[in-house]
Amino acid sequence: MSVDTARILPLRNGAGTNPKIVAKNIQKYFGNVLAMEDISCSINEREFVAIIGPSGCGKSTFLYLIAGFEKASHGELLINNVPITGPGPDRGIVFQEFVLFPWLTVLRNVTLGLDIKGVQRQEAEERARKWIRLTGLSGFEDAYPSTLSGGMKQRVAIARALTYDPEVLLLDEPFGALDVQTKNYMIQDLQNLWLEANRTIVMITHSVSEAVQLADRVLVLSSRPSRIIADVAIKLPHPRDLRDPLLRRHEDEITAILSAEVDKAMSLERQASAKAERRGS
Amino acid sequence: MSVETSDVRLERYDLSTAPFGAMVGIGRAALIVVPLILWELCSRFGLINGFLFPPPSMILYKLWVQSGPIGNPPYAIWWHVAYSMLRLLSGITLAVGIGTLIGVALGMSRRARLVFQPIISILMPVPTLAWTPVLLLLIGIDNRTTILVVFLAAVFEMIYIVASGIEMMNVKMLWVAQSMGATRWQIFWRVIIPGIFPYLITGTRLGTGYAWRALIAAEMLAASSYGLGFMIYDASEYMNMDVIYGGVMLIAVLGYVLENVLIGKIEAATTEKWGVLNER
Numbered sequence: 258m259s260v261d262t263a264r265i266l267p268l269r270n271g272a273g274t275n276p277k278i279v280a281k282n283i284q285k286y287f288g289n290v291l292a293m294e295d296i297s298c299s300i301n302e303r304e305f306v307a308i309i310g311p312s313g314c315g316k317s318t319f320l321y322l323i324a325g326f327e328k329a330s331h332g333e334l335l336i337n338n339v340p341i342t343g344p345g346p347d348r349g350i351v352f353q354e355f356v357l358f359p360w361l362t363v364l365r366n367v368t369l370g371l372d373i374k375g376v377q378r379q380e381a382e383e384r385a386r387k388w389i390r391l392t393g394l395s396g397f398e399d400a401y402p403s404t405l406s407g408g409m410k411q412r413v414a415i416a417r418a419l420t421y422d423p424e425v426l427l428l429d430e431p432f433g434a435l436d437v438q439t440k441n442y443m444i445q446d447l448q449n450l451w452l453e454a455n456r457t458i459v460m461i462t463h464s465v466s467e468a469v470q471l472a473d474r475v476l477v478l479s480s481r482p483s484r485i486i487a488d489v490a491i492k493l494p495h496p497r498d499l500r501d502p503l504l505r506r507h508e509d510e511i512t513a514i515l516s517a518e519v520d521k522a523m524s525l526e527r528q529a530s531a532k533a534e535r536r537g538s
Numbered sequence: 539m540s541v542e543t544s545d546v547r548l549e550r551y552d553l554s555t556a557p558f559g560a561m562v563g564i565g566r567a568a569l570i571v572v573p574l575i576l577w578e579l580c581s582r583f584g585l586i587n588g589f590l591f592p593p594p595s596m597i598l599y600k601l602w603v604q605s606g607p608i609g610n611p612p613y614a615i616w617w618h619v620a621y622s623m624l625r626l627l628s629g630i631t632l633a634v635g636i637g638t639l640i641g642v643a644l645g646m647s648r649r650a651r652l653v654f655q656p657i658i659s660i661l662m663p664v665p666t667l668a669w670t671p672v673l674l675l676l677i678g679i680d681n682r683t684t685i686l687v688v689f690l691a692a693v694f695e696m697i698y699i700v701a702s703g704i705e706m707m708n709v710k711m712l713w714v715a716q717s718m719g720a721t722r723w724q725i726f727w728r729v730i731i732p733g734i735f736p737y738l739i740t741g742t743r744l745g746t747g748y749a750w751r752a753l754i755a756a757e758m759l760a761a762s763s764y765g766l767g768f769m770i771y772d773a774s775e776y777m778n779m780d781v782i783y784g785g786v787m788l789i790a791v792l793g794y795v796l797e798n799v800l801i802g803k804i805e806a807a808t809t810e811k812w813g814v815l816n817e818r
């Protein structure tokens with residue numbers, strides 16, 4: 258992780274105007290539990306979108322829908338104007354729980370995407386080593402995942418997704434297990450990657466400051482069953498300084514929306530459980 | 539599955555912590571050596587029937603002679619062991635291969651599981667030896683009969699354990715591979731097989747144990763010239779007690795080597811190195 262890569266890049270090439278991912282009235286039931294009520298949004302090419310929302314509102318589920326692991330109960334989900342029918346190498350994912358392969362070393366975990374594609378061993382290792390270095394895992398190439406700490410596992414998962422270079426990166430709380438310092442380095446690297454490589458990134462996070470620092474747009478989800486209750490565009494140049502008052506304004510704005518939503522959900526839940534208790538007694 | 543256990547698996551390591559480990563080792567050896575010495579002495583001094591219980595040294599000497607050029611037939615022990623091993627390994631290979639395929643198919647498909655679970659549960663407890671007369675009638679006294687017995691003894695355990703291994707597998711591992719564009723074939727070899735490896739090892743270990751026992755018994759019924767089971771059966775016709783005991787000892791030692799040393803080696807090179815727990 259190189260600090261010196263934090264170059265001063267005034268404005269990136271800018272998010273394209275072509276929609277990459279389009280969700281129209283997505284509804285998702287698990288059995289007869291409604292997890293998502295109505296999600297509609299459009300994510301442009303090369304856009305960095307952060308999704309934030311109360312715990313259990315369906316953020317991971319939304320990512321799995323885009324990845325093609327799960328099917329929406331209603332609605333339409335398009336990538337490049339084509340309905341998503343299943344997973345594909347154009348979309349790479351970093352799971353909240355990492356999901357490494359315990360039988361592969363760090364290096365083999367990271368090269369897996371290229372191995373599957375049939376890329377030459379040597380080239381695959383070269384590309385993997387770049388990301389192993391940038392995620393600060395040098396020296397652990399031959400370690401097995403069971404010997405790594407949670408934060409290291411998360412970095413392996415990030416390196417694994419970045420190495421095979423998908424057009425769309427789906428990140429489910431990718432910095433959740435990292436300490437603040439490591440996280441800041443990783444944020445910088447992710448930012449540089451995205452400035453250079455022009456990938457579309459959808460990132461779930463619980464941290465408003467992370468969201469406003471990285472994203473072009475922040476989508477705020479309501480509590481379950483979820484809808485999009487705010488779509489905040491952050492039009493500030495990168496790299497961003499968290500002390501920038503404009504950024505702080507966005508941060509406060511989103512925090513306010515989010516806490517209002519959580520308060521509402523919690524009080525509704527308390528009422529419901531109180532009612533159930535009264536009925537029960 | 540694949541529970542990561544760098545800190546959970548204490549009881550497997552405490553054996554090697556000297557000096558406690560050394561004491562356990564001595565105790566284990568003593569439990570085998572002391573009774574053998576007692577047996578030797580009692581037999582030599584006529585405290586027990588020397589015909590029914592020939593001294594262990596005689597048994598070992600008999601094994602030694604029978605493994606050499608003046609054995610009857612020459613190198614007899616080697617031939618018996620080789621035949622038994624050949625049957626065992628062929629049957630086990632079949633059982634592991636076919637059992638894994640069926641187990642994966644059952645594990646991957648809920649519907650297949652619902653259909654096949656009852657029949658497997660019904661067949662599983664049938665002692666393998668009960669099939670031997672049927673196979674004898676169908677195939678006759680032939681290596682194929684004994685190999686099939688080995689197969690039957692191991693395959694149900696294999697199917698069962700592999701299917702439950704698949705069920706325990708984190709479906710997100712499959713998702714990761716799919717999102718990298720892996721084909722079904724790649725997913726099978728790169729994710730499913732290593733993912734259920736702890737279960738494969740356990741299934742093979744248990745299956746080998748069952749199969750070894752079933753094989754020896756089947757060889758008594760269905761082998762015509764070689765095999766440890768046949769050797770014991772043949773010796774009992776001529777009341778060669780030393781050959782019988784020698785056979786029993788060989789069976790015990792080989793069974794131990796197969797289950798613990800051989801499979802233990804595989805285990806150490808795979809699941810133990812990866813730090814995943816073996817289901818036992």
Ligand SMILES: Nc1ncnc2c1ncn2[C@@H]1O[C@H](COP(=O)(O)OP(=O)(O)OP(=O)(O)O)[C@@H](O)[C@H]1O
Nearest residue numbers: 287288292311312313314315316317318319353481
């Ligand atoms: N496979 C499933 N079967 C049944 N219910 C599910 C399933 N997956 C998710 N859910 C439910 O859907 C809701 C959304 O889950 P999801 O994991 O998407 O939440 P999340 O927003 O990612 O939460 P967190 O921030 O805690 O990670 C939850 O109430 C969860 O219980």
Ligand SMILES: [Mg+2]
Nearest residue numbers: 316317318353
């Ligand atoms: Mg989640």
